[in-house]
Amino acid sequence: MLAKSNINERFAARIAPDGMDAALRMQLAAASRRIAVEREEPVRLDESCDQLVYIAQGATKLVAYASQGREQIVAFHFSDDLVCVPARATHAYSLVALTPATLLAMSLDKVLELAAGDAEIMRNLLVTTNVSLARCREKSITLGRKTAPERVASFLVTMADRAGTREGTSVLVPLPMSRRDIADSLGITIETVSRQITRLRDTNVIETIGRSQIRILDPGRLWAGAGFLTEAK
Amino acid sequence: MLAKSNINERFAARIAPDGMDAALRMQLAAASRRIAVEREEPVRLDESCDQLVYIAQGATKLVAYASQGREQIVAFHFSDDLVCVPARATHAYSLVALTPATLLAMSLDKVLELAAGDAEIMRNLLVTTNVSLARCREKSITLGRKTAPERVASFLVTMADRAGTREGTSVLVPLPMSRRDIADSLGITIETVSRQITRLRDTNVIETIGRSQIRILDPGRLWAGAGFLTEAK
């Protein structure tokens, strides 16, 4: 478990790698709240304004809710990620832990106010937000226009890219989320996820290691089945 | 048609409403390129790095391409909007005009470099990006978890919010995009969009005025059919 002071330091280094003014560091520490959460525990946040959350340790999912109990996972986040949890809009959002996690939460407006004079912090927050936006857009394509086989392949390629470790020609990918989480992230059902993973295993594209790890044996074929298009039409 | 100098002024006012240094203004003008496009014309942009585009006049769509000619509209933009067109990722993107439009395009990195010392500009760009991110997340829920009737209702509610004009209890909504654009934005087919609009008209929720305008007669029922959920589950 991380001590509060250590978390604040890591957050400071995250938004200002070149160092931060001691006064600002203290103000940010005062405006932020350390939160420890267990697996599957939702993070209790102020929903009246956008919240900036620093994932000091662990992994989380950002979940959006539609009517009738439907859930869509909007993003996964891992250690040292920054995530903006939107204020209540036409849908409600919550941040839920995938693993035991230690977080630092604060109001985005408050951070913008405190760091109003610091262009470097603003720039880092902007770049981070832009990366989130780029990921969200890629997800829109997957959700809007891809078949189930392509969705699962896209997911595995993305996870391999974010958290995989190369082993010669193959890639070992940890899957810290359940099949339900994968399904809720891809806009399909757990049964469909399962069938697609089985199919990829049967065709020797991947192998499964327990429930929470897969090894990509043939990255080329996995990529080919993901429906990507890198060159303009 | 807007003159180049006027466009630059409006862009400056958009990212620095409280005024901008004359030197910076000139540097930004030098780093940016004015582009006029016709209806359905794709904007020719440098795809090697993220591009920041200011929509001075007109309306555009940001389109992402998947394999086999599938298209997903990631966002619509109107006058005075700022949009970041991502560099080529696992999918290609392009910005396409919905109406004749006048734009100002530049490299995002270049802007960040030129405005590196200006926290206020960074802040405005950050807030703008955060709004785009929030919209993209709302879209993810629609694409991932909603039925066709809910998608169309969500779309009309969103358009009413962004571009509608109130008329007593009803709302007049312009639809500058084709049925194909609506379909490509919602991840369904034009036929399904058409059937849903017909259904909404038959149940007196909306009325259609030509092809590019609708009037929402019963905003409450439209909202109720959009699958929104504003309170946490």
Place this chain on the structure above:
DNA sequence: GTGCCGCATTGATCCACGTCAATGATTGCA
């Protein structure tokens, strides 16, 4: 006005994925 073209609508059929139900495997705990 009027005629033409492209977009939109409507209908019939199909199929990918959802749903429902049962079985099987993994993991945490005693």
Place this chain on the structure above:
DNA sequence: TGCAATCATTGACGTGGATCAATGCGGCAC
């Protein structure tokens, strides 16, 4: 090491929206 609970897999069947195919209609040019 074995048990139980949970999670994942597999199979059978149903359905919402895609696809294919006409037909209708709005908007622009002349």
